[in-house]
Amino acid sequence: xxxxxxxxxxxxxxxxxxxxxxxxxxxxxxxxxxxxxxxxxxxxxxxxxxxxxxxxxxxxxxxxxxxxxxxxxxxxxxxxxxxxxxxxxxxxxxxxxxxxxxxxxxxxxxxxxxxxxxxxxxxxxxxxxxxxxxxxxxxxxxxxxxxxxxxxxxxxxxxxxxxxxxxxxxxxxxxxxxxxxxxxxxxxxxxxxxxxxxxxxxxxxxxxxxxxxxxxxxxxxxxxxxxxxxxxxxxxxxxxxxxxxxxxxxxxxxxxxxxxxxxxxxxxxxxxxxxxxxxxxxxxxxxxxxxxxxxxxxxxxxxxxxxxxxxxxxxxxxxxxxxxxxxxxxxxxxxxxxxxxxxxxxxxxxxxxxxxxxxxxxxxxxxxxxxxxxxxxxxxxxxxxxxxxxxxxxxxxxxxxxxxxxxxxxxxxxxxxxxxxxxxxxxxxxxxxxxxxxxxxxxxxxxxxxxxxxxxxxxxxxxxxxxxxxxxxxxxxxxxxxxxxxxxx
Amino acid sequence: xxxxxxxxxxxxxxxxxxxxxxxxxxxxxxxxxxxxxxxxxxxxxxxxxxxxxxxxxxxxxxxxxxxxxxxxxxxxxxxxxxxxxxxxxxxxxxxxxxxxxxxxxxxxxxxxxxxxxxxxxxxxxxxxxxxxxxxxxxxxxxxxxxxxxxxxxxxxxxxxxxxxxxxxxxxxxxxxxxxxxxxxxxxxxxxxxxxxxxxxxxxxxxxxxxxxxxxxxxxxxxxxxxxxxxxxxxxxxxxxxxxxxxxxxxxxxxxxxxxxxxxxxxxxxxxxxxxxxxxxxxxxxxxxxxxxxxxxxxxxxxxxxxxxxxxxxxxxxxxxxxxxxxxxxxxxxxxxxxxxxxxxxxxxxx
Numbered sequence: 001x002x003x004x005x006x007x008x009x010x011x012x013x014x015x016x017x018x019x020x021x022x023x024x025x026x027x028x029x030x031x032x033x034x035x036x037x038x039x040x041x042x043x044x045x046x047x048x049x050x051x052x053x054x055x056x057x058x059x060x061x062x063x064x065x066x067x068x069x070x071x072x073x074x075x076x077x078x079x080x081x082x083x084x085x086x087x088x089x090x091x092x093x094x095x096x097x098x099x100x101x102x103x104x105x106x107x108x109x110x111x112x113x114x115x116x117x118x119x120x121x122x123x124x125x126x127x128x129x130x131x132x133x134x135x136x137x138x139x140x141x142x143x144x145x146x147x148x149x150x151x152x153x154x155x156x157x158x159x160x161x162x163x164x165x166x167x168x169x170x171x172x173x174x175x176x177x178x179x180x181x182x183x184x185x186x187x188x189x190x191x192x193x194x195x196x197x198x199x200x201x202x203x204x205x206x207x208x209x210x211x212x213x214x215x216x217x218x219x220x221x222x223x224x225x226x227x228x229x230x231x232x233x234x235x236x237x238x239x240x241x242x243x244x245x246x247x248x249x250x251x252x253x254x255x256x257x258x259x260x261x262x263x264x265x266x267x268x269x270x271x272x273x274x275x276x277x278x279x280x281x282x283x284x285x286x287x288x289x290x291x292x293x294x295x296x297x298x299x300x301x302x303x304x305x306x307x308x309x310x311x312x313x314x315x316x317x318x319x320x321x322x323x324x325x326x327x328x329x330x331x332x333x334x335x336x337x338x339x340x341x342x343x344x345x346x347x348x349x350x351x352x353x354x355x356x357x358x359x360x361x362x363x364x365x366x367x368x369x370x371x372x373x374x375x376x377x378x379x380x381x382x383x384x385x386x387x388x389x390x391x392x393x394x395x396x397x398x399x400x401x402x403x404x405x406x407x408x409x410x411x412x413x414x415x416x417x418x419x420x421x422x423x424x425x426x427x428x429x430x431x432x433x434x435x436x437x438x439x440x441x442x443x444x445x446x447x448x449x450x451x452x453x454x455x456x457x458x459x460x461x462x463x464x465x466x467x468x469x470x471x472x473x474x475x476x477x478x479x480x481x482x483x484x485x486x487x488x489x
Numbered sequence: 490x491x492x493x494x495x496x497x498x499x500x501x502x503x504x505x506x507x508x509x510x511x512x513x514x515x516x517x518x519x520x521x522x523x524x525x526x527x528x529x530x531x532x533x534x535x536x537x538x539x540x541x542x543x544x545x546x547x548x549x550x551x552x553x554x555x556x557x558x559x560x561x562x563x564x565x566x567x568x569x570x571x572x573x574x575x576x577x578x579x580x581x582x583x584x585x586x587x588x589x590x591x592x593x594x595x596x597x598x599x600x601x602x603x604x605x606x607x608x609x610x611x612x613x614x615x616x617x618x619x620x621x622x623x624x625x626x627x628x629x630x631x632x633x634x635x636x637x638x639x640x641x642x643x644x645x646x647x648x649x650x651x652x653x654x655x656x657x658x659x660x661x662x663x664x665x666x667x668x669x670x671x672x673x674x675x676x677x678x679x680x681x682x683x684x685x686x687x688x689x690x691x692x693x694x695x696x697x698x699x700x701x702x703x704x705x706x707x708x709x710x711x712x713x714x715x716x717x718x719x720x721x722x723x724x725x726x727x728x729x730x731x732x733x734x735x736x737x738x739x740x741x742x743x744x745x746x747x748x749x750x751x752x753x754x755x756x757x758x759x760x761x762x763x764x765x766x767x768x769x770x771x772x773x774x775x776x777x778x779x780x781x782x783x784x785x786x787x788x789x790x791x792x793x794x795x796x797x798x799x800x801x802x803x804x805x806x807x808x809x810x811x812x813x814x815x816x817x818x819x820x821x822x823x824x825x826x827x828x829x830x831x832x833x834x835x836x837x838x839x
Contacts, residue, residue: 022508024508024818024819024820025508025511025512025818027618027622027818028512028540028618028619028622028817028818029540029541029542029618029619030511030512030515030540032508032511037507037508037511038507040511041502041507041510041511041514044510044511044514044515044518045499045502045514047518048514048517048518051518051521070534070537070538073519073537073538073540074540076511076515080515083518126587127587130581130584354581357581357583358583360583361583428533428534428537428538431533431536431537432533432534432537435532435533435536435537436533444564445564447536448536449541450537460556460558460564460566461543461544461556461566461616462543462556463543
């Protein structure tokens with residue numbers, strides 16, 4: 001019918017920008033090589049006509065594709081190809097029915113007039129906090145002290161209802177501690193566990209982490225008869241009943257499950273999980289390993305290994321920290337999947353003011369989400385104490401004492417890549433289920449985002465916590481390094 | 490070319506640049522998978538597939554953006570785009586929002602554009618990459634405009650009039666912000682803009698505005714979404730030919746309009762049998778962009794006629810051989826010329 005005036009078909013001479021991605025499509029979120037555009041366009045046409053043909057023979061498009069699991073929609077070429085392999089349709093219906101048209105959420109109301117005055121005072125407090133942090137960075141502790149006194153006077157004007165006003169109090173206290181050289185409050189393992197479980201209840205963050213990691217582990221364990229999960233920090237083992245249940249319901253029957261729980265006092269938790277596994281018919285054994293003793297974990301030949309790290313890896317990032325040796329240990333265990341969940345924030349910047357600012361805005365978002373959750377008073381208050389400890393650690397501590405060294409997912413991607421891991425994309429199935437979980441348990445404002453195969457939980461668009469999955473690269477050079485224990489690079 | 494025995498030549502592939510064809514075909518196929526015949530919508534898959542970007546308070550090409558809640562009662566979120574502030578005034582990206590929101594009215598006039606993204610009332614958000622890119626462009630294009638992209642509630646979960654209410658809430662919010670006022674008279678120089686369903690929302694918010702005494706400097710409607718019960722010639726002739734089918738349009742109206750109503754509802758057909766009289770109201774001047782290969786063009790042209798008959802100023806840009814979505818990628822004359830017209834439209838009365 002004639003030539004397209006914008007883009008004639010490429011001739012053999014047009015090989016110049018062969019491997020470049022189309023910049024305009026990249027600017028709107030899609031990665032397609034310029035040289036692939038014609039091919040992708042052809043495949044789109046093919047997919048379109050296939051869907052039309054299927055519709056004509058009675059299969060509607062949405063049914064055709066609803067059972068497909070989508071991965072990385074930015075990579076258009078592979079997304080289209082994966083859909084093409086879904087056609088003709090296969091018969092297994094999705095286990096989940098989609099609940100759309102849900103009732104509207106309850107509104108979060110606040111007196112509009114009062115809001116104006118409070119917001120002004122809150123904004124002023126933020127300015128003062130930043131100035132104080134800056135003076136600490138410059139070692140002007142006299143100025144810092146006077147600013148702290150000034151801020152304490154401002155406090156009664158701040159509404160403690162939500163957002164930055166509320167969290168400022170914790171940051172103010174932390175700054176005060178830092179310049180007063182007060183020792184960190186002593187913590188017991190019991191306290192830690194209690195606060196952790198309140199935090200778990202008060203907001204969906206940890207549930208999201210567990211849920212998403214479990215989904216990835218479940219998919220990785222497909223077709224395996226003997227599976228072994230290694231949890232880098234067992235705590236109450238809150239993550240595992242759901243996985244055990246899902247394995248019990250697996251078509252074809254459950255695998256034999258081994259769980260290795262690392263941490264203090266894990267034996268009791270192990271017993272409870274064993275009871276539960278028995279009650280649902282999953283063959284189960286538990287191994288307790290002391291905190292920090294990943295090196296003593298053994299894997300058996302023939303078992304599929306999943307290593308699970310929820311909010312653990314950042315603890316290893318101090319200058320003398322063992323992150324590299326831990327990642328090497330993990331790789332040597334030859335896991336089928338490594339699930340990593342981390343706070344998506346940059347609280348490890350070397351300059352104090354930068355760290356302080358990042359943390360101020362991150363935790364204010366987090367506290368905002370806790371407040372809107374409107375959970376029972378007790379849980380929220382304890383959850384705030386849990387977070388307050390993190391804040392104190394970030395603001396008051398240095399060196400090996402500063403363990404809350406959160407880093408954004410982008411940096412973990414680089415670090416894990418260097419350590420010999422490659423990403424496994426979490427797909428639309430995990431996304432869908434995480435979204436549905438949020439709708440059931442949480443207030444409006446939470447969202448799930450997908451970025452380069454990782455899923456993150458966000459509050460009003462601000463990413464709070466990111467979940468990702470990895471496997472060891474099959475690289476023989478990497479395997480050699482692991483075996484011979486010397487560094488090539 | 491693969492599949493050489495195909496008889497149907499895909500006409501849409503012939504009239505747009507290849508990357509545009511890939512982009513819009515991708516949307517067409519993806520959206521097809523999300524709509525169900527019973528009127529429900531696969532929202533989870535929709536959000537998964539939507540390519541989104543975060544707001545960025547560090548300057549990129551001289552523009553910063555941040556998300557802001559305009560109204561806590563409805564949790565109405567907007568993404569605000571501004572020209573990057575002077576680094577001497579704001580040292581850290583996290584302080585940009587605070588700095589901007591606290592500014593006093595500026596002596597130099599600047600336009601404020603409240604933008605409603607498209608998506609036929611069901612798709613996309615203010616963080617969708619296609620719209621983030623477009624809004625950033627508008628800031629620079631209009632010589633330093635503030636663009637406020639509204640994350641309005643979408644159908645089928647939230648039908649008429651939710652999206653309009655959200656637009657109205659946004660406009661009321663804007664009219665209370667000192668930092669959005671400018672010029673010797675410290676006025677809010679606000680334009681309502683949108684594409685597809687966003688254009689429809691802009692119209693209805695403008696009506697409510699002028700009925701309530703808020704002055705709008707102008708409306709910018711890009712391929713706005715209007716319709717009616719009647720099947721027009723363009724709908725029949727172009728059905729299915731250029732990325733859009735009449736069946737889809739029908740689905741989106743059924744998902745948006747109140748149950749039991751039809752396409753002659755005034756939301757869909759503002760100059761139809763149930764329309765509101767606009768004569769005598771200080772309705773703003775309108776820049777209306779119509780693509781000749783958009784099957785809803787007859788309704789858009791009827792809209793222009795309706796405005797003119799009511800005595801209101803309409804500048805019509807009818808783009809020959811343009812399809813829906815031509816404004817997403819800066820790779821055609823359509824894109825560049827329309828952007829030029831938007832720029833003059835916005836800056837001429839400042």
